[in-house]
Amino acid sequence: MxxxxxxxxxxxxxxxARRYSAAELATEALRLAxxxxxxxxxxxxxxPERALDAARRVDGKIANGEDPGAxxxxxxxVKDVIVxxxxxxxxxxxxxxxxxxxxxATAVIRMERAGAMILGKANCDEFAMGSSNExxxxxxxxxxxxxxxxxxxxxxxxxAAVAQGTAxxxxxxxxGGSIRQPASFCGVVGVTPxxxxxxxxxLVAFASSLDHIGxxxxxxxxxxxxxxxxxxxxxxxxxxxxxxxxxxxxGMNGGLRGVKLGLPREYFKGLASxxxxxxxxxxxxxxxxxxxxxEISLPATDYAIACYYIxxxxxxxxxxxxxxxxxxxxxxxxxxxxxxxxRASRGEGFGAECKxxxxxxxxxxxxxxxxxxxxxxxxxxxxxxxxxxxAFEKVDAIVTPVSPFPAFKIGEKIDDPMEMYLxxxxxxxxxxxxxPCMSVPCGKTAAGLPVGMQILTNHFDEPGMFRIADAYERAxxxxxx
Amino acid sequence: MxxxxxxxxxxxxxxxxxxxxxxxxxxxxxxxxxxxxGCPTSFGAPPNTNVCPVCLGLPGxxxxxxxxxxELAAQAALALSCRVNAVSRxxxxxxxxxxxxKGYQISQYESPLAEHGFIDIRINDAVKRIGVTRVHMExxxxxxxxxxxxxxxxxxxxxxxxxxxxxxxxxxxxxxxxSEEAYAYLTELKQRLQYLQVSTCDMEKGHLxxxxxxxxxxxxxxxxxxxxxxxxxxSFRFLRMALDYEIARQVxxxxxxxxxxxETRLYDAQNNIxxxxxxxxxxxxxxxxxxxxxxxxxIGDCWLEGLRNAMPELPGEKRAxxxxxxxxxxxxxxxxxxxxxxxxxxxxxxxxxxxxxxxxKWVQGDLMALLNAQGKPIAESPVxxxxxxxxxxxxxxxxxxxxxxxxxxxxxxxxxxxxxEIVERExxxxxxxxxxxxxxxxxxxxxxxxxxxxxxxxxxxxAAFFVGxxxxxxxxxANPQAVNDLLKQKLGR
Ligand SMILES: [Zn+2]
Numbered sequence: 001m002x003x004x005x006x007x008x009x010x011x012x013x014x015x016x017a018r019r020y021s022a023a024e025l026a027t028e029a030l031r032l033a034x035x036x037x038x039x040x041x042x043x044x045x046x047x048p049e050r051a052l053d054a055a056r057r058v059d060g061k062i063a064n065g066e067d068p069g070a071x072x073x074x075x076x077x078v079k080d081v082i083v084x085x086x087x088x089x090x091x092x093x094x095x096x097x098x099x100x101x102x103x104x105a106t107a108v109i110r111m112e113r114a115g116a117m118i119l120g121k122a123n124c125d126e127f128a129m130g131s132s133n134e135x136x137x138x139x140x141x142x143x144x145x146x147x148x149x150x151x152x153x154x155x156x157x158x159x160a161a162v163a164q165g166t167a168x169x170x171x172x173x174x175x176g177g178s179i180r181q182p183a184s185f186c187g188v189v190g191v192t193p194x195x196x197x198x199x200x201x202x203l204v205a206f207a208s209s210l211d212h213i214g215x216x217x218x219x220x221x222x223x224x225x226x227x228x229x230x231x232x233x234x235x236x237x238x239x240x241x242x243x244x245x246x247x248x249x250x251g252m253n254g255g256l257r258g259v260k261l262g263l264p265r266e267y268f269k270g271l272a273s274x275x276x277x278x279x280x281x282x283x284x285x286x287x288x289x290x291x292x293x294x295e296i297s298l299p300a301t302d303y304a305i306a307c308y309y310i311x312x313x314x315x316x317x318x319x320x321x322x323x324x325x326x327x328x329x330x331x332x333x334x335x336x337x338x339x340x341x342x343r344a345s346r347g348e349g350f351g352a353e354c355k356x357x358x359x360x361x362x363x364x365x366x367x368x369x370x371x372x373x374x375x376x377x378x379x380x381x382x383x384x385x386x387x388x389x390x391a392f393e394k395v396d397a398i399v400t401p402v403s404p405f406p407a408f409k410i411g412e413k414i415d416d417p418m419e420m421y422l423x424x425x426x427x428x429x430x431x432x433x434x435x436p437c438m439s440v441p442c443g444k445t446a447a448g449l450p451v452g453m454q455i456l457t458n459h460f461d462e463p464g465m466f467r468i469a470d471a472y473e474r475a476x477x478x479x480x481x
Numbered sequence: 482m483x484x485x486x487x488x489x490x491x492x493x494x495x496x497x498x499x500x501x502x503x504x505x506x507x508x509x510x511x512x513x514x515x516x517x518x519g520c521p522t523s524f525g526a527p528p529n530t531n532v533c534p535v536c537l538g539l540p541g542x543x544x545x546x547x548x549x550x551x552e553l554a555a556q557a558a559l560a561l562s563c564r565v566n567a568v569s570r571x572x573x574x575x576x577x578x579x580x581x582x583k584g585y586q587i588s589q590y591e592s593p594l595a596e597h598g599f600i601d602i603r604i605n606d607a608v609k610r611i612g613v614t615r616v617h618m619e620x621x622x623x624x625x626x627x628x629x630x631x632x633x634x635x636x637x638x639x640x641x642x643x644x645x646x647x648x649x650x651x652x653x654x655x656x657x658x659x660s661e662e663a664y665a666y667l668t669e670l671k672q673r674l675q676y677l678q679v680s681t682c683d684m685e686k687g688h689l690x691x692x693x694x695x696x697x698x699x700x701x702x703x704x705x706x707x708x709x710x711x712x713x714x715x716s717f718r719f720l721r722m723a724l725d726y727e728i729a730r731q732v733x734x735x736x737x738x739x740x741x742x743x744e745t746r747l748y749d750a751q752n753n754i755x756x757x758x759x760x761x762x763x764x765x766x767x768x769x770x771x772x773x774x775x776x777x778x779x780i781g782d783c784w785l786e787g788l789r790n791a792m793p794e795l796p797g798e799k800r801a802x803x804x805x806x807x808x809x810x811x812x813x814x815x816x817x818x819x820x821x822x823x824x825x826x827x828x829x830x831x832x833x834x835x836x837x838x839x840x841x842k843w844v845q846g847d848l849m850a851l852l853n854a855q856g857k858p859i860a861e862s863p864v865x866x867x868x869x870x871x872x873x874x875x876x877x878x879x880x881x882x883x884x885x886x887x888x889x890x891x892x893x894x895x896x897x898x899x900x901x902e903i904v905e906r907e908x909x910x911x912x913x914x915x916x917x918x919x920x921x922x923x924x925x926x927x928x929x930x931x932x933x934x935x936x937x938x939x940x941x942x943x944a945a946f947f948v949g950x951x952x953x954x955x956x957x958x959a960n961p962q963a964v965n966d967l968l969k970q971k972l973g974r
Contacts, residue, residue, distance in 0.1 A: 083539075200541075201542070201543050202542075205541070207773075235545065237545075238776055314770060317768075318770070320584075321583070322538050322540070322582060322584045367766045374770060
């Protein structure tokens with residue numbers, strides 16, 4: 001078996017036909033992932049017992065003639081900001097280096113119920129803050145396409161694991177582009193579903209009103225299957241949606257006749273020319289498939305970065321307060337008193353990016369600044385959402401680049417936070433509006449670096465988004481039109 | 482903590498000043514489970530056992546609002562005549578403390594559950610209205626245990642059982658002008674919440690906690706003075722004592738040419754003083770913002786109407802009804818409505834006896850005296866209200882004298898037996914039959930001619946002697962009124 005070539009459907013078929021067992025697959029996947037890990041550092045740690053337990057359950061079901069589930073035998077990586085019972089969950093932070101959660105995230109429970117086998121916990125930027133995966137306390141992740149380059153962030157590990165072929169699919173999280181940007185840098189599919197579509201219970205919070213769990217896969221179909229397995233209302237998350245979860249793959253028929261696409265002009269300024277060319281070619285292919293393309297405008301886009309970095313840092317400053325050295329977090333050695341213990345533990349524990357965001361967020365929520373920053377940002381957020389609502393009155397989907405540039409070199413932007421923040425410019429709007437969006441590969445630059453194309457649709461219109469992505473994939477768009 | 486009493490102002494000086502008091506009252510709602518998770522709220526479990534990922538604030542856990550807590554909070558708000566907002570929001574109040582595992586409390590800030598209420602209190606026979614600014618919901622923190630462990634000099638222990646217990650905070654307007662008014666406000670507030678069964682209001686268990694904002698100003702002045710927030714008022718008595726102390730302290734500071742500093746002060750009950758806390762401990766910027774993990778709380782009219790209809794009669798309504806339908810004095814109605822149990826007892830006894838005023842007297846008098854002597858609550862009275870009612874009915878019918886009734890009641894209380902049973906067993910029936918009494922009176926007069934002579938010659942005081950003889954002959958069972966009437970009739974002839 002070649003895990004890098006396997007799809008979910010193929011694994012299911014093979015297991016049911018007894019070509020190999022889930023236990024054999026898990027063993028091989030674990031061997032491969034551990035062997036490959038030094039090249040990319042995609043995993044922080046492995047959980048072989050848990051993977052093999054899951055495999056045995058799948059094999060048992062098959063032996064009993066039961067349905068082993070849509071994700072049967074899927075070797076998966078889970079971003080280490082998603083909690084796993086009895087399996088260390090570090091969030092890429094020194095503060096949680098030894099933290100073992102007593103419960104599972106809802107998405108993890110649902111994924112395993114569908115037959116998935118978790119190989120290990122994937123590397124990421126500390127508390128999901130970053131765009132390059134260089135902010136992990138457990139070392140940077142290298143892009144499997146070019147090990148000198150970053151895989152993107154913050155879900156660099158899950159993206160790299162799928163791209164290098166050690167995991168079939170993986171779970172990441174996205175707050176401002178943390179799934180789509182690494183998907184585009186690594187040349188895989190990455191999906192950020194509608195806010196509330198997937199329960200956040202067990203996703204360690206960075207910015208609660210923007211955090212999403214979503215899938216990485218090598219095919220649109222696999223991404224849709226994984227999302228289907230984890231989506232749906234969860235009593236443990238008040239913000240999870242009641243809307244029923246449709247069968248995403250049922251609508252994938254290759255036809256795009258009459259589908260109206262909008263290209264927002266604000267998203268095509270200042271684009272690296274090679275990236276621009278790849279997107280243009282991708283749009284050309286969609287036209288060939290029957291889409292009607294028109295230019296649209298999303299005027300509030302210019303304010304998105306400022307708006308995003310106020311809201312996400314404000315929420316982060318509060319969400320990260322619990323890592324104070326009192327209980328499960330690493331406590332600084334022999335602190336003389338309580339206040340100094342807080343200072344020392346947090347000072348030693350958090351990396352530079354977390355500190356930067358905690359300070360920013362604390363500032364914008366402070367008495368006297370709240371109205372000027374946080375409240376104003378919420379108003380801008382409403383305008384951004386309104387822009388999209390108005391656009392979706394005219395078009396079915398919006399197509400944009402994912403990132404202004406392809407994967408950059410490790411160390412290239414780490415000392416320039418502003419430059420790093422600007423790399424999120426095309427992805428944060430989808431999170432701010434809470435709409436579904438995804439990155440699909442659309443060929444490579446001359447240097448062989450993958451480029452990603454973003455597809456956005458209206459709230460809960462994942463079926464429409466997947467239909468476009470799937471048709472595009474079938475027409476050969478991933479390799480470049 | 483260096484605890485030393487301050488210089489206090491004398492009574493004459495105090496008279497020149499007017500205190501201004503507002504209360505912030507925290508009440509734990511009587512839900513079975515916590516406000517944002519399914520953990521039990523039961524008191525006294527071993528430390529850190531009533532906990533789960535949500536109330537422990539573990540990474541990734543999310544709050545889900547307890548509907549029952551909203552119901553109780555909304556009922557409390559209605560009972561305080563508040564307007565319940567159709568949409569309110571929970572908000573995060575951020576601060577660091579070891580017993581606050583999330584690093585923030587989930588409370589309400591800009592849009593609380595309810596606003597604009599009031600409580601009417603009775604002060605010196607007049608009614609005074611105290612405004613209720615707002616009622617909002619929040620979760621409780623855990624408990625830091627600084628004492629009682631082997632290594633308590635080096636460590637503080639934290640118990641998170643209480644963490645996530647559902648609270649409401651009831652904030653009053655600064656409308657109170659004396660410790661008596663504050664006492665009356667808190668009494669009325671507690672009574673209403675207990676009637677609603679919104680909370681046990683058990684201060685010992687911390688189910689009712691009170692902080693006071695206190696300032697003073699010269700009488701007639703318009704501007705408020707700088708206020709101190711006095712915390713740790715763990716009983717009604719302490720509330721009054723702490724306020725009186727703090728008022729006298731502030732007046733003395735001003736009289737001495739100083740200024741009152743805006744600060745938080747702790748009441749030290751042992752020494753009956755208030756002590757300023759170091760300013761560092763309360764210089765907080767809580768950085769409130771709407772809780773993104775919870776949707777805005779929407780309350781529909783129908784739901785609210787349902788709650789309103791399910792509310793029991795409140796103490797004020799009951800008092801008014803007791804005065805109106807039973808002809809009780811205002812004071813008696815107030816005593817009898819202190820708790821629902823007492824009020825219900827009285828009503829039953831009043832109905833059965835058909836004599837509410839007597840029932841009121843007996844409940845407040847003999848019954849309370851015996852209960853208090855044994856430290857029993859009304860619910861454990863050995864005499865059922867119907868039994869008391871029957872006893873009083875016997876008195877009304879003239880079958881028992883008041884004096885005998887007291888003896889019978891004492892027996893009832895001791896044995897739990899019914900009044901009629903005791904009366905019959907012990908032959909304590911009062912003789913009211915005129916023929917029967919007349920025979921005895923005639924007999925007494927015949928056997929004491931000398932005294933009859935004295936009476937007729939003007940020494941009417943001898944009448945008491947005859948009454949005594951008749952009572953002796955009947956073992957006290959003759960109706961004294963009937964005896965008197967007969968004697969007058971016979972001797973006057
Ligand atoms: Zn709990």
